[in-house]
Amino acid sequence: MSNRVARPKGGAKSAGGLAVGVLAALQEHGGVWFGWNGNTIRGEPGDPTLETDGPITYATIDLNARAYELYYNGFSNQALWPICHYLLGFFRYDRREFDEYRRVNALFARKLAPLLKPDDVIWVHDYHLIPMASELRRAGVTQPIGFFLHVPFPDVEVLRVLPVYQQLLRALCSYDVVGFHTQRDLRSFREAITEREIGSERADRRGSRPGTPMVADVFPIGLDVDDCQHQAQETGEQENVQRMVRHLHGRDLIIGVDRLDYSKGLEERFNAYERLLENYPANRNHVSYIQIAPTTRSGIRQYTEIRETLEQQAGRINGRFADIDWVPIRYLNRAFDRPTLMAFFREASVGLVTPVRDGMNLVAKEFIAAQDPDDPGVLVLSRLAGAADELTGAVLVNPYDIDGVADGIHTALSMSREERVSRHADMLRMLRENDITAWRTRFMNALLAAHERRAAAN
Numbered sequence: 001m002s003n004r005v006a007r008p009k010g011g012a013k014s015a016g017g018l019a020v021g022v023l024a025a026l027q028e029h030g031g032v033w034f035g036w037n038g039n040t041i042r043g044e045p046g047d048p049t050l051e052t053d054g055p056i057t058y059a060t061i062d063l064n065a066r067a068y069e070l071y072y073n074g075f076s077n078q079a080l081w082p083i084c085h086y087l088l089g090f091f092r093y094d095r096r097e098f099d100e101y102r103r104v105n106a107l108f109a110r111k112l113a114p115l116l117k118p119d120d121v122i123w124v125h126d127y128h129l130i131p132m133a134s135e136l137r138r139a140g141v142t143q144p145i146g147f148f149l150h151v152p153f154p155d156v157e158v159l160r161v162l163p164v165y166q167q168l169l170r171a172l173c174s175y176d177v178v179g180f181h182t183q184r185d186l187r188s189f190r191e192a193i194t195e196r197e198i199g200s201e202r203a204d205r206r207g208s209r210p211g212t213p214m215v216a217d218v219f220p221i222g223l224d225v226d227d228c229q230h231q232a233q234e235t236g237e238q239e240n241v242q243r244m245v246r247h248l249h250g251r252d253l254i255i256g257v258d259r260l261d262y263s264k265g266l267e268e269r270f271n272a273y274e275r276l277l278e279n280y281p282a283n284r285n286h287v288s289y290i291q292i293a294p295t296t297r298s299g300i301r302q303y304t305e306i307r308e309t310l311e312q313q314a315g316r317i318n319g320r321f322a323d324i325d326w327v328p329i330r331y332l333n334r335a336f337d338r339p340t341l342m343a344f345f346r347e348a349s350v351g352l353v354t355p356v357r358d359g360m361n362l363v364a365k366e367f368i369a370a371q372d373p374d375d376p377g378v379l380v381l382s383r384l385a386g387a388a389d390e391l392t393g394a395v396l397v398n399p400y401d402i403d404g405v406a407d408g409i410h411t412a413l414s415m416s417r418e419e420r421v422s423r424h425a426d427m428l429r430m431l432r433e434n435d436i437t438a439w440r441t442r443f444m445n446a447l448l449a450a451h452e453r454r455a456a457a458n
C-alpha cells in the first residue's frame with residue numbers, strides 16, 4: 001500500500017523514489033499494489049479498480065477534492081513532509097487536515113480489507129499512511145502488517161512541534177514491524193517512543209499481546225543494479241542521448257536529477273555551481289551542468305515558487321558566464337524516461353546530489369550503478385542524505401556550505417582515474433550486496449518472523 005500508485009497504463013513517467021522501489025520489489029515477487037490512482041473526483045470514491053500487468057495487480061481508487069487538499073496537500077505534505085526533513089519554516093498545522101488524514105486512512109483500510117486473502121502480508125509505505133495498521137486491525141484484518149518510512153524520522157525535539165505527534169507514535173506501535181533507511185532514523189524513533197506517555201501505551205499493548213513487542217529496524221533501500229547498468233549501456237546510442245553528448249563538445253558533464261522539491265537543495269546547488277565558476281575560473285567553458293527537475297506537488301505554493309526561483313538563478317548564471325559557444329547551466333523542468341536518465345548518468349563526469357535532507361536518495365545510487373567501471377564519474381553527495389551512510393566513496397559535502405560544495409565539485413572534476421575507479425568499485429560492491437532484493441527479503445523475513453512470534457504468544 002502506498003498513497004500513490006503508478007498505474008501500468010497511466011503513461012506518466014514516475015519521478016519518485018517510493019514508486020521506483022516498490023515497483024522493483026513487486027516485479028520480483030508479485031502482489032497487489034493498492035493506493036490512489038492520482039484522479040480527483042467529486043463525491044465519494046467507489047470500489048478499487050483492478051488492473052493486472054505481469055505479476056502485479058494494481059488496485060487503485062480515486063480521491064475527492066477535499067481529501068486531495070486536506071489529506072494530501074495539507075497534513076501529509078505541509079505538516080509531515082517538512083517536519084520529517086527538519087524544515088520547520090515550511091511547516092504548518094491545521095486540525096481539519098489531520099482529521100481528513102485519519103478519515104482517508106480509514107477509507108483506504110475499508111477498501112483494502114475485502115480484497116485480502118488469509119495468507120497475505122501487508123506492507124504499508126510512507127508517511128501518508130501511518131495510521132493504516134490501527135485502521136486495518138479495526139476493520140478485522142489479522143494478517144501481518146509492516147510499515148516502511150521512506151523519509152527521515154526526525155529527532156523527537158523536532159517532532160514535538162507537531163501537536164498530534166503522540167497519536168502518530170502510538171499508531172506506529174500498532175505495526176508488527178517498522179522500518180527505516182538509517183541508524184539515525186531508528187535512534188530517533190526509539191528515543192521518541194520511550195517517552196512516558198507513549199511507553200505506557202505500549203505497555204498496554206503488551207498486556208493484551210504478551211511477549212510481542214513491535215520490531216523496529218534499519219532496511220536501507222537499494223536498486224536493481226543490473227537493470228540500471230543495462231539501461232545505461234543500451235540507451236547510449238539513442239538519438240536524444242547522442243544529441244546531448246554532441247552539445248557537450250567534449251566538455252565535462254555535471255548532472256543533477258531531482259524532483260522539484262525544496263528538500264533537494266537546488267537553490268543552494270545552483271549557488272554552489274556559480275561559486276565554482278567564480279573560484280575556479282579554469283572550469284569556465286570546460287564544464288556543462290544539466291539539471292533535470294520535473295515538477296511535483298504543483299498544488300502547493302512553495303513548489304511553484306522554487307520553480308520560478310530556479311529559473312531566475314539559471315538565467316542569472318548564464319547571463320553572467322555564458323559565451324557565444326557555451327551555456328554554463330541547462331535547467332530542464334521536465335521528466336525524462338528512466339533509460340535515458342541512466343544513459344545521461346553514464347556520460348557524466350560528476351553527479352551532483354546535494355539535498356538539504358533526504359531519507360536515502362536513490363539518484364545517488366543510480367548514478368553509481370550507471371557508470372562505466374573502467375572510467376567512472378564521481379559522485380558529490382550531501383552528508384544529510386541517508387545514502388551518505390553507505391556511499392562513503394563519494395565526495396561528501398554539506399549542502400549549506402556553498403564554498404564547500406564548489407570545492408567538492410572541483411575535487412571531483414580533478415580526481416585521477418585510478419582514484420575514481422577504486423572509489424567506484426567499493427560503492428558498486430556495496431550496491432550489489434544491498435540491492436532491491438535484499439531490501440524486500442530482509443523486510444519480509446522480519447515481518448513474517450514478528451507475526452509468527454505474535455501468533456505463538458496468543
Ligand code: GDG
Binds near residue numbers: 014016021150364
Ligand atoms: C523518497 C525519499 C528515498 C527523478 N526524475 C525523473 C525520475 N526520477 C526518479 C529518480 C529516482 C526517483 O525518481 C527519485 O528518488 P529519490 O530517492 O532521489 O527521491 P524521492 O522521490 O524524494 O523519494 C528518498 C526514496 O523515497 C526511496 O525510499 O530515497 O529519500 O524522499 O529513482 O531516478 N524518473 C524518471 N524521469 C524523471 O525525470 N523516469
